[in-house]
Structures are given as C-alpha cells and as structure tokens.
Amino acid sequence: MTKPFPFSAIVGQDDMKQAMVLTAVDPSIGGVLVFGDRGTGKSTAVRALAALLPPIRQVAGCPVNSARKADCPDWAEVEDTRLVNRPTPVVDLPLGVTEDRVTGALDIERALTRGEKAFQPGLLARANRGYLYIDEVNLLEDHIVDLLLDVAQSGENVVEREGMSIRHPARFVLVGSGNPEEGELRPQLLDRFGLSVDVTSPRDVDTRVEVVRRRDAYERDGKAFLRDWEAADADLRKAILAARKALVKIATPDAILRDCAALCIALGADGLRGELTLLKTARAQAAYEGATDVSRAHLRRVAPMALQHRLRRDPMDEAGSATRVMRVVTETLGPIQAAAE
Amino acid sequence: MNDGHPWGLARDALRLIALDPVGMAGLWLRARPGPARDGVTAALEALSPRRIHPGLSDEALDGGLDLAATLAAGAPRYRDSILAGGGLVCLAMAERCSAALAARLCQAMDAGHCGLVALDEAAEEGEGMPLALRDRLGLFVALDGIALADLAPLAPIAVDPATRTRYADLALTEDDHRTLVETCAALGIDSLRAPLLAGRAARGLAALAGRDAISARDLQRAAMLALAHRGSPAADEADTTPDPTPEPDTTDQDDAPETAASLPSELLVEAALATLPQDLLARLADDRQARSASSAHGSGAAIRGNRRGRPLASRPGRLDGSARLDVTATLRAAAPWQTLRAAQGGKRLVHLRPSDFRIRRFDQKSDRLLIFTLDASGSQAMARLAEVKGAIELLLSQSYARRDHVALIGFRGTVAELLLPPTRSLVQTKRRLAALPGGGGTPLAAGLTAALDLARQVAGQGFTPSIVVLTDGRANIDLGGQADRMRAGQDAARVARVIGATRPGGLVIDTGRRANAQLQELAGRMAAHYLPLPRVDASQLGTAVRPILAS
Numbered sequence: 021m022t023k024p025f026p027f028s029a030i031v032g033q034d035d036m037k038q039a040m041v042l043t044a045v046d047p048s049i050g051g052v053l054v055f056g057d058r059g060t061g062k063s064t065a066v067r068a069l070a071a072l073l074p075p076i077r078q079v080a081g082c083p084v085n086s087a088r089k090a091d092c093p094d095w096a097e098v099e100d101t102r103l104v105n106r107p108t109p110v111v112d113l114p115l116g117v118t119e120d121r122v123t124g125a126l127d128i129e130r131a132l133t134r135g136e137k138a139f140q141p142g143l144l145a146r147a148n149r150g151y152l153y154i155d156e157v158n159l160l161e162d163h164i165v166d167l168l169l170d171v172a173q174s175g176e177n178v179v180e181r182e183g184m185s186i187r188h189p190a191r192f193v194l195v196g197s198g199n200p201e202e203g204e205l206r207p208q209l210l211d212r213f214g215l216s217v218d219v220t221s222p223r224d225v226d227t228r229v230e231v232v233r234r235r236d237a238y239e240r241d242g243k244a245f246l247r248d249w250e251a252a253d254a255d256l257r258k259a260i261l262a263a264r265k266a267l268v269k270i271a272t273p274d275a276i277l278r279d280c281a282a283l284c285i286a287l288g289a290d291g292l293r294g295e296l297t298l299l300k301t302a303r304a305q306a307a308y309e310g311a312t313d314v315s316r317a318h319l320r321r322v323a324p325m326a327l328q329h330r331l332r333r334d335p336m337d338e339a340g341s342a343t344r345v346m347r348v349v350t351e352t353l354g355p356i357q358a359a360a361e
Numbered sequence: 362m363n364d365g366h367p368w369g370l371a372r373d374a375l376r377l378i379a380l381d382p383v384g385m386a387g388l389w390l391r392a393r394p395g396p397a398r399d400g401v402t403a404a405l406e407a408l409s410p411r412r413i414h415p416g417l418s419d420e421a422l423d424g425g426l427d428l429a430a431t432l433a434a435g436a437p438r439y440r441d442s443i444l445a446g447g448g449l450v451c452l453a454m455a456e457r458c459s460a461a462l463a464a465r466l467c468q469a470m471d472a473g474h475c476g477l478v479a480l481d482e483a484a485e486e487g488e489g490m491p492l493a494l495r496d497r498l499g500l501f502v503a504l505d506g507i508a509l510a511d512l513a514p515l516a517p518i519a520v521d522p523a524t525r526t527r528y529a530d531l532a533l534t535e536d537d538h539r540t541l542v543e544t545c546a547a548l549g550i551d552s553l554r555a556p557l558l559a560g561r562a563a564r565g566l567a568a569l570a571g572r573d574a575i576s577a578r579d580l581q582r583a584a585m586l587a588l589a590h591r592g593s594p595a596a597d598e599a600d601t602t603p604d605p606t607p608e609p610d611t612t613d614q615d616d617a618p619e620t621a622a623s624l625p626s627e628l629l630v631e632a633a634l635a636t637l638p639q640d641l642l643a644r645l646a647d648d649r650q651a652r653s654a655s656s657a658h659g660s661g662a663a664i665r666g667n668r669r670g671r672p673l674a675s676r677p678g679r680l681d682g683s684a685r686l687d688v689t690a691t692l693r694a695a696a697p698w699q700t701l702r703a704a705q706g707g708k709r710l711v712h713l714r715p716s717d718f719r720i721r722r723f724d725q726k727s728d729r730l731l732i733f734t735l736d737a738s739g740s741q742a743m744a745r746l747a748e749v750k751g752a753i754e755l756l757l758s759q760s761y762a763r764r765d766h767v768a769l770i771g772f773r774g775t776v777a778e779l780l781l782p783p784t785r786s787l788v789q790t791k792r793r794l795a796a797l798p799g800g801g802g803t804p805l806a807a808g809l810t811a812a813l814d815l816a817r818q819v820a821g822q823g824f825t826p827s828i829v830v831l832t833d834g835r836a837n838i839d840l841g842g843q844a845d846r847m848r849a850g851q852d853a854a855r856v857a858r859v860i861g862a863t864r865p866g867g868l869v870i871d872t873g874r875r876a877n878a879q880l881q882e883l884a885g886r887m888a889a890h891y892l893p894l895p896r897v898d899a900s901q902l903g904t905a906v907r908p909i910l911a912s
C-alpha cells in the first residue's frame with residue numbers, strides 16, 4: 021500500500037490540523053468532527069494522521085490490540101503473546117456497514133468447518149486504542165449511530181447475540197467528516213465529538229495552486245515527496261510525544277477553571293462535557309506549545325473548536341457557531357490586548 | 362466534426378481512461394441507452410471492466426466468505442472484493458447509486474484500488490449520483506444530441522508502453538497549475554480535486570498525442586473534459602469580478618517570462634463553457650443543489666420507492682412464502698450443531714432443521730414530512746412575510762428536533778413552486794426561505810394543489826406527509842392563473858376537500874390581521890387544524906403548534 025500524504029505537507033486548514041494534533045496529544049479529548057466542502061483535504065488529513073502517530077505497543081495476536089497479555093479477552097484465545105510495535109490503528113467505518121461488521125458476530129467460518137461457536141471481532145475491536153474514522157458521518161444510518169454512541173460512551177463493546185455474550189474494550193477516538201449541506205448530525209452525536217472544526221476551500225489562488233502543486237508532486241514521485249517532508253513530520257511527531265509527556269505536569273490555575281465555567285455558562289452549552297473538553301484541550305494546547313501552565317491565550321485558541329458544536333441549537337442563526345463562540349470569548353475574557361498584558 | 366463534439370470528447374476520454382484508469386479516477390458518462398452509448402461501452406470492453414450495479418450486495422463489495430462455494434466445498438472459500446485489484450469498474454444505472462455504495466466506491470477510488478466508469482441515465486430532475494462520487498470522477502462526457510451520422514466507430518483502445526513512459530515523465534509547469542486553478546475559480550468550482558484531475562488529463566492528452574510538453578491545446582481540451590460539467594452556467598461573470606486584484610498581477614508575472622506556452626485562463630473558461638450546452642449546465646447545477654438537499658436521508662431510499670426501515674434482529678420463524686429468509690442468520694443458527702447432527706444423521710454438507718430458519722424483520726416506522734406551503738403574495742408580503750418566515754424557522758427547528766423531513770412550497774403571482782424538495786438539511790431550508798421574494802396575487806388553489814401533489818408523491822416513497830399552510834386567505838387567482846376572486850375561492854375549496862379526503866391532519870395558520878372565517882371553513886374542508894395568529898409571535902406559535910405536531 022502506498023504511504024499516505026504527509027501531514028505537514030497539507031496546505032492551510034490550520035484549525036483542522038491543530039484539532040487533530042491536540043487529540044493525538046490527549047486522546048481522552050474525544051475525537052474530531054470535520055465539517056466542510058468537498059475536496060478540502062478532510063480524508064487526506066485523517067489518513068495522514070495515522071502515519072504521523074507513534075506506534076502502539078501491543079500483544080501481537082490480540083484482536084483488540086491489548087497492551088498487556090493479561091488484558092487480552094478470554095474469547096480471543098490469543099496464541100501469539102509477543103509484544104510488538106504496530107502503527108496506531110485507523111479503522112474506516114463505511115456508510116453502508118452492517119451491525120454485524122461493527123460489533124462483531126458469530127465466526128461463521130469456524131462454525132461451519134469445525135462446528136465451534138466462536139466470536140469474530142468487528143470494526144470496534146480493531147479500532148481499540150486507535151481511531152475510528154467515519155466519512156460522511158451525517159449520512160450514517162441511525163441504528164449504527166446509536167450503537168456507536170453507546171460504545172463511545174462506555175468504552176466497551178457488548179455483544180449479546182446468537183447465544184454469545186461477549187464484551188471487549190473499545191476505546192477509540194471518533195473522527196468524523198461530512199458536508200452539512202447533505203444533512204445535519206443529531207445533537208447527541210455532535211456532543212460526543214470532543215472538537216469540531218469547519219473547513220472551507222481556500223479562496224486565494226496562490227494557496228490553491230500550492231495545494232495542487234504539492235498533491236501533484238506527491239502523486240508523480242511519492243518517494244521523493246515523502247522524503248522531503250519526512251523531517252517535518254518527524255518534528256511534529258516528536259512535538260506530540262513531548263507534549264504527551266508534559267501533559268501531566270501542566271498546571272491549571274484556578275482562574276482558568278473559573279474562566280472555563282464562565283465561558284460555558286455564557287454560551288449556554290449543555291452539560292459539563294463542554295467544560296471538561298475545553299479544559300483538556302487547553303491543557304493539551306499548553307503542553308504542545310511547551311508552556312508550563314494553561315493561560316487565557318490557550319483557552320482563546322481552543323474555545324471555538326471545543327465549544328461550537330455544543331451550543332444550544334439555533335438553526336437559523338446567520339453567523340456561524342464559531343463566530344458566536346468567539347463573540348462570547350471576547351465578552352467573557354476581554355479583548356485580546358487585555359489578555360496579553 | 363468540430364472541436365467540442367461530444368463524440369471526439371468521448372474518444373479522448375476513453376483513451377485517457379485506458380492510459381491511467383486509477384489516476385483519472387473515472388468517467389461520468391451521461392447518456393440514455395442507445396447506439397452512442399453502446400459504441401462507447403463496446404470500446405470500453407477492451408479494458409475488460411468489472412460490471413457492477415447499484416443493488417450490489419455487501420458481500421460482493423467487501424469480499425469475504427463465499428457462502429455458496431463454502432457450502433458446496435465443505436471448506437471455507439473466499440472471494441475478493443469486486444473493487445480490489447486495480448483496473449476499471451463499470452457502474453450501470455449510476456443515477457440509482459445509493460449514498461452507501463458511493464461511499465464504498467469513493468473509499469476504493471481514494472485508496473487507488475480501481476477507476477470507475479459511471480453510466481448515468483438520469484432523466485428526471487433530482488435524479489443523479491451522490492455528490493461525493495461526482496466530485497471524484499475525473500472526466501465527464503454527455504452523449505446527448507449526437508446524430509447517428511456522427512457515430513464513427515471508435516478505434517479499439519490500446520496504449521503502447523512509450524506513451525505510458527511519456528505520461529509518467531510529463532510534468533505540469535507552475536503556470537499550467539495556475540491556469541487550471543484560475544479556470545476553476547472563474548467557473549465557480551470549489552473542489553480542489555478538479556484542477557488536479559484536469560492537470561492529469563492534460564498530461565495524458567499530451568502523452569497520447571506523442572508530445573513531450575503540455576500545450577495550450579491540451580489544457581483546453583482537459584478543461585473541456587474535466588472542468589466543464591463542474592461549473593455553474595453564469596459563474597464566469599459572477600466569480601471573476603469580485604476579486605480583480607489577484608488577476609492582473611498574476612497574469613503580468615506569468616506572461617512576461619514565458620508567452621508561448623502559457624494560456625490565459627479566460628480562454629479555458631470559454632472552451633469549457635462552450636463544451637456543454639447551457640441548459641445541460643444549468644441542469645447539472647440545479648441537480649447538484651437538489652441532490653444535496655434530497656440525499657439528506659441517505660442511502661437513496663426515497664428513489665428506490667420505499668424506505669427499508671431499520672433492520673431488527675432476525676427471528677426464528679416458518680417459511681410461509683411471504684417471509685424473507687435470512688440465509689446467513691439461518692446458517693449461523695445451524696452452525697454450532699453441525700458436528701452433533703452429522704454424528705446422528707448421515708453424510709450431508711449442511712444439516713438444517715426447520716428450527717434453524719431465521720426470518721428477516723424490519724422496523725418500518727416511516728418518516729414524517731412536513732410540507733410547508735407558504736403564501737408569498739402581495740397582501741401577505743407587505744406586512745407579514747418576514748414575520749411568517751420567522752415563524753416557519755421556528756417550526757423548522759422544532760421539526761428538526763423531531764427528526765422530521767421538511768419540504769417548502771411557495772405560491773405567489775399565478776403559480777406555486779416547489780422551493781425545496783424533501784430534506785432534513787436546515788442549511789438548505791434556511792437558504793431557500795431567505796431567497797423567497799414576495800409580491801403578486803394569491804393563487805391559493807395552486808399552492809394547495811402543489812402541496813397535495815407532493816404529499817401523494819412522497820406517500821409512495823414511504824413518508825407520512827402533513828401539510829402546513831400559512832396564508833392570509835384572500836385567494837384571488839384561480840387554478841387557470843386568471844385573476845377571478847370568485848373562481849379562486851371555489852378552486853381553493855375544491856382542492857381543500859380533496860386534501861381533506863386523502864391527507865387529513867394538517868394545519869392551516871391564518872396570518873391575516875383578523876381571523877378569517879373563510880379560511881376557517883377551508884381548514885374544515887381540509888380536515889386540518891385551524892390556527893389564527895393575528896400577530897405572529899414566535900413563542901406563541903411554538904406553544905400552539907407543538908401539540909398539533911406531536912399528534
């Protein structure tokens with residue numbers, strides 16, 4: 021398989037890249053939703069992210085990518101218990117997918133050939149400790165969405181069917197992309213995504229030419245192109261790893277906690293999930309920037325992506341949700357100059 | 362045969378597909394079946410495409426265990442996904458392609474597994490391929506309006522290795538990239554896939570012509586093949602004027618060092634626009650909008666005629682002729698017992714007992730469609746249209762929360778118009794609503810007729826329609842479009858009675874300043890709720906409508 025387009029070579033789309041890097045720093049932020057026009061590099065960025073992420077250490081034969089031998093589920097009957105490095109899994113969830121394939125089902129092959137009742141793990145098992153990518157997430161059928169919500173919430177996949185009772189860990193980061201013109205996403209699912217960013221096609225001719233030029237170079241001579249961007253990607257990976265280490269040491273002043281609460285109250289964002297995500301994202305941002313504690317500047321940077329999809333829906337508001345968030349941020353935290361002092 | 366003749370374009374497109382099926386991503390062939398299309402598909406045979414159709418099963422798409430072969434052999438037999446393995450896939454009846462299938466095809470194309478030739482027979486407005494798929498297909502050829510005399514047989518497609526090497530070696534210059542990007546901007550094309558695919562087509566054309574450099578003609582022809590259909594008909598004027606600043610200085614810079622090879626993007630725009638007849642362009646653009654609105658409920662269900670409903674777990678059951686057997690579930694149920702049953706009952710490949718039969722079940726709760734029928738006439742427009750729009754927005758947000766589908770019909774002047782086909786997209790609804798102008802007569806009867814027609818149509822597609830009429834009730838245009846107050850009232854009453862007989866349970870909102878007895882009567886005829894709202898107060902409307910919507 022050809023290597024995906026390098027993450028650092030994606031032109032512009034800073035918000036999207038930023039959001040993805042932050043979930044890589046702290047996977048517990050809970051995923052990214054990318055909404056926007058066609059052909060703006062949404063799919064490219066997700067696939068690039070996979071290549072960028074550091075490998076995970078896992079039991080070689082384990083279907084749910086367990087980190088230790090003791091964590092492997094009983095039903096898997098893992099034979100190969102060596103610990104190996106594998107690339108972070110990124111699993112595609114295609115639109116027309118059946119419930120069987122998502123949750124896993126009876127292994128019909130073993131049933132037919134050996135007459136044994138065994139479990140065949142599905143996509144959720146493969147996505148454990150990695151990313152679950154749903155393109156056109158807003159077109160996904162409702163019953164699959166319900167199922168995903170349930171698993172994303174509990175971090176565990178429970179299968180009760182065909183006389184089997186199976187459970188296994190399924191902690192993954194949801195990455196969804198889609199085009200809002202084709203249909204909206206249910207608020208319940210929106211809320212499950214940690215961050216949300218809007219992407220648009222760049223309007224400026226020079227930027228567009230650059231996008232086309234790089235893509236063309238990548239397709240014509242992939243090896244050379246990847247070599248050119250290898251260093252940049254490696255730097256980014258290093259920065260992410262450093263930020264992951266630094267994350268635990270980031271101090272969070274009480275004033276920032278109060279700011280988070282004030283922001284969420286002012287915006288009327290439902291539930292505490294928004295507040296928690298905002299704080300986590302700001303911490304990840306601080307760690308990524310190499311700061312020692314979270315500041316208002318970090319909050320300001322991440323507030324739109326952490327909160328814009330949690331606003332109580334005013335479907336007819338002319339201004340985009342991001343604009344509304346920025347307005348409230350400015351009202352609550354004061355204008356940018358004041359923060360810089 | 363002139364430059365932009367569809368037959369010539371078809372030939373070029375075929376040769377490009379033969380040269381690099383995966384790189385060109387594919388060909389969108391818009392044509393009704395006939396000698397012209399047969400000619401093209403016959404030429405395609407040389408590339409031995411794998412044929413698929415919109416009803417393709419998941420098993421075939423994904424590959425995996427081949428149940429029939431497995432049962433026959435008694436050992437697992439696998440087959441590959443039909444999309445894997447490179448080469449070309451040919452999708453017949455592409456206009457019926459579901460969003461789910463499109464997503465799979467897009468994934469395969471993005472991963473470079475295959476190129477796709479989509480045979481699109483779209484005839485009706487709103488029919489068409491999912492947008493994601495359209496965006497990815499590189500080349501477009503429409504075979505409409507070709508005379509039989511023009512059909513020269515297409516030579517068998519063969520690409521020699523020298524051409525392939527040349528294709529691999531050719532590169533677009535910075536100027537070529539810029540020209541294509543500017544052309545896209547002028548044509549109002551947002552997607553960045555377009556200039557990339559056009560660039561690839563230009564390289565291919567140059568290679569096929571045996572040239573070592575890409576000429577202006579190649580770019581022009583590539584624009585005709587890969588960009589023309591993506592543009593909107595009048596975009597060239599609308600989109601170039603707002604940003605005049607980047608245009609002059611880029612052309613200055615680029616033209617100075619190299620005049621021979623570079624081509625002003627205006628020429629490409631002209632060529633692209635001249636390729637397709639304006640009415641086709643307009644149709645494609647309309648289609649794009651209609652499609653993005655109507656595909657909201659996914660999986661192309663509305664096109665198929667009935668919503669499949671949410672699949673439930675299969676149940677044990679008896680095969681009585683009407684039930685559908687869930688083969689996989691049946692085999693699954695039987696599987697664990699095979700060794701045991703084999704010990705009891707002789708040599709057979711599969712031991713099935715009646716108790717193993719599993720029957721498919723679907724939860725067939727149909728979706729509701731709210732048909733908003735909005736009076737945008739002069740009497741209404743003067744005072745109330747903005748208020749009424751606000752009220753509709755409120756209703757929309759409520760129906761959104763309930764996951765209802767929404768359609769919008771406006772009536773003014775002498776006609777009623779379907780402003781928005783059934784959709785769940787608020788963005789679309791909002792946009793259409795904002796764009797609705799007011800003024801003219803009140804063709805209430807025409808509005809009701811349009812609503813009734815739509816209601817009948819979608820009922821056939823498995824929706825449960827409800828009609829919501831917002832008017833001040835002074836009908837003054839009859840069904841024939843004549844200004845005749847009497848006849849207009851009679852016509853409206855007649856249509857209302859038909860609605861009452863077939864689709865009861867709607868809602869008539871009287872937006873007049875005083876409650877209108879005539880309108881109350883009309884609501885009675887429609888067997889609909891009547892709601893006088895002398896002042897359209899958003900919250901009041903919300904409270905009033907909620908119980909009616911909930912019923």
